[in-house]
Amino acid sequence: MTAREEILRRINVALAGATAQPVPRAYRVAGELDRDGRVALFRRRVEDYGGVVLESAAPGETIAAVLAERGARRIGVSPDLDEALLPVGVEVVADDRLTPRQLDALDGALTTCAAACAETGTIALDGGPGQGRRALTLVPDLHVCVVRRDDVVETVPELLARLEASARAGRPIVLVSGPSATSDIELTRVEGVHGPRRLVVVLVDRPPA
């Protein structure tokens, strides 16, 4: 008997007579806040965990300022990033299968996101347009993420509903809530370990074209 058969047989024996009961889902699914409320909450929650949030009518300029302030001169982007978001005055490197070492040599990464969740201050990346592959937002030490106000949902169930199609299509998803952190030393939260140590969210109105 293969291990597979054996385990499935054990399960069959163990569960003889067991019935599957329905799941009560009385928890909150839809939020109640309007767009401004959601965005304000999102902002507070990202800041709570050490991320920086900027609101911008002219994303290109804001991003350029953000990068300049943080001394980032070479940044990586996904080859399909909307040109309107490209900052001037910095070297932009398209992530065309850069090696981990090449990614590590960048000063930061600039991406969009799939959606964001206000209640938890989370941004979700699913490899969609402008988001790049997972390594791009992981290896460089600074992540600048452009979030459309319309993409901010209130609750976790709303966020996951937004991501369901990607999951079904087999696309990898990363949920990011603040910069990397650890609580391993005396359970004191320290921001900045292996993942990007700095997270900057730029809130924009328009869909990048």
Added chain:
Amino acid sequence: MRVALFVTCLADTLAPGVGRAAVTVLERLGLGVDFPREQTCCGQLHWNAGYADEATALAARFGEVFADAEVIVTPSGSCAGHVREHVPTLVPRVAHVAARTFELSQLLVERLGVEDVGSTYAGRLTYHPTCHSLRLLRVGDAPERLLRAVPGVELAELPEATECCGFGGMFSVKNAAVSSAMLAAKLDAIASSGADAVCACDASCLLHIGGGLERRGSPVRAVHLAEVLAG
């Protein structure tokens, strides 16, 4: 209304004053108290220790002894908790008896709506919510409401009040070192409350806490809620 007192094997044998105090309180409120003499133990000790057969036999016996009682009252949060939460599963046919069983403060506050029982006291008390009254039985703040209504009681806050005192029945002897360490933390908390007595709803935990206080040579006394309410 008549109530049947389930005094518990522990109070009956080692802390009879708790039973006497409960009778005083109940009679002062005009209740008729019965003491079914056939009662022994509800089986909590055996259940917690893993002896399900003995526990089941004793649960059945409890149901039979108190079958005719309109209301059963006990000065023990853990016994009341065991009777209400476990006995119905062990012996379903006595579930209705279990449902009529109340811990003393629960009976007074929830069932009878009484907070002032007409007692007086002089001193600074701190209240330790015993785990089973707190989490199994969920008596809430009933004991504190009763204490607050007693003229002369000054209630001092107990730091880390909901932390277990470390008694746990057989645990206190099987894992004596841990039990003693938990007790030490509780005794420190009691000392820092500045109270001259610690009050609880369970004679068993009080035996452990009181025994620890005495061993330390502490002047703080361990008193059962019933004893305060009987004063």
Added chain:
Amino acid sequence: MRELAARSARPVAFPSAAEAAVTDEQTRTNVRLAQDTIRARRVAVAAELDDWEALRDAGAALRDRSLSRLRDLLPLLEDRVTRSGGVVHWARDAEEANEIVVRVARAAGAREVLKVKSLTTDEIGLNAALERAGLRPLETDLAELVCQLADERPSHLLVPAIHKNRTEIRDLFRERLGLEELTDEPRELAEAARAHLRAAFLRAKVAISGANAAVAETGTVCVVESEGNGRMCTTLADTLITVMGIEKVVAEWRDLEVLLQLLPRSATGERMNPYTSLWTGVREGDGPRAFHLVLLDAGRTRALADPVARPVLRCIRCSACINACPVYRQTGGHAYHTVYAGPIGAILEPQLAGPRGQPGSLPFASSLCGACADVCPVRIDIPGLLVHERGRVVRSERQGLEGASLRLLGRVFASRERYERAQRLARRLQRPAVREGRVRWFVGPLAGWGSSRELPAVPPQTFREWWADRDRA
């Protein structure tokens, strides 16, 4: 030796291990401070959600439902992962799982394998198996790294080095990583770990992770973490191997909307952990080129077959029960001598390890205070299961004097006459040991009591004697 998964070592009874542990003031102070911090955070973030109790209801029910459908969900998960280019392996026990991992890692040409903190791989003793096979496991989670460098076993599910404070970690890093200048600032210590592991991440060939959950209908594997080491491993390695207990599977995508709320809030007391990675098989151009999912039984089906104990498999390893536990507070995790310490360990280990694997003392390492059940996000009745495990021990092992006494006591309580006679007898027998109303010699099982407590003697009049007197009057 941390590689010695506790079960393969000679079982150490909890009471004697705990007796030593309660004298370790440094560890106890560290554990107490950590518990206080995390408890306060958990309470605060759970209170933020007014549907918290409804989430717990859903969490318990969806885990139960998934468990009851395992027979269908596992093949479904297998199908989805395989269709996305992953390879699924099945392992009946630890040995089989270790063999699979070693084989895959070797075939991938690795000498060094990166590890994301995983209890499941601790459970099966994977690091030792890798070392035996000439491969070097490198723990990448900060606390696991601390344990690995210190050659100590983890003492907490989530924060394996909870028993160490910042100064001890600094000293360890100074010694083992050669960082003489290091201070004990947590930020600097985290920075040291980053620098130490950076190169290893960038050259990673093979990485091994556990899984917090896997969604059958989509084939999605989920890893929840904070530091980014999980992302590094699951993204940068050429080959990713995930070892997952079969109980971790859930049915639907939307089940994650519950677990991803319950887990971070219960575990680290955060609204959401910094990083959650979700992936299905392999993705061309993004992440590892090969993905292997090892589905591990190793005792899970044994727990599944015990309908009373089955809910233990709901556990999402948040460790809230450990943080709430007053026993753990006094002893820390090492006294348990198991991979899973604390309340969950006391009910899970006996199930996973089977009849002969672990000391029967574990289910008794609790005062049954219930603090654990109050916080468990999936509503496992931990005290109830402790009692259940106690019953199994009592039935399977000889209980000596204790068993004889309890059975005798059962007979005494079964009859009023016997009970009253026993009360009188106790009063008579205690005489030589009693002075001024106190027991003065603590013999036999009472010795433990006497170590820290006085005991009143059985008084001259029991309650029932008083009642009978009063009735007569």
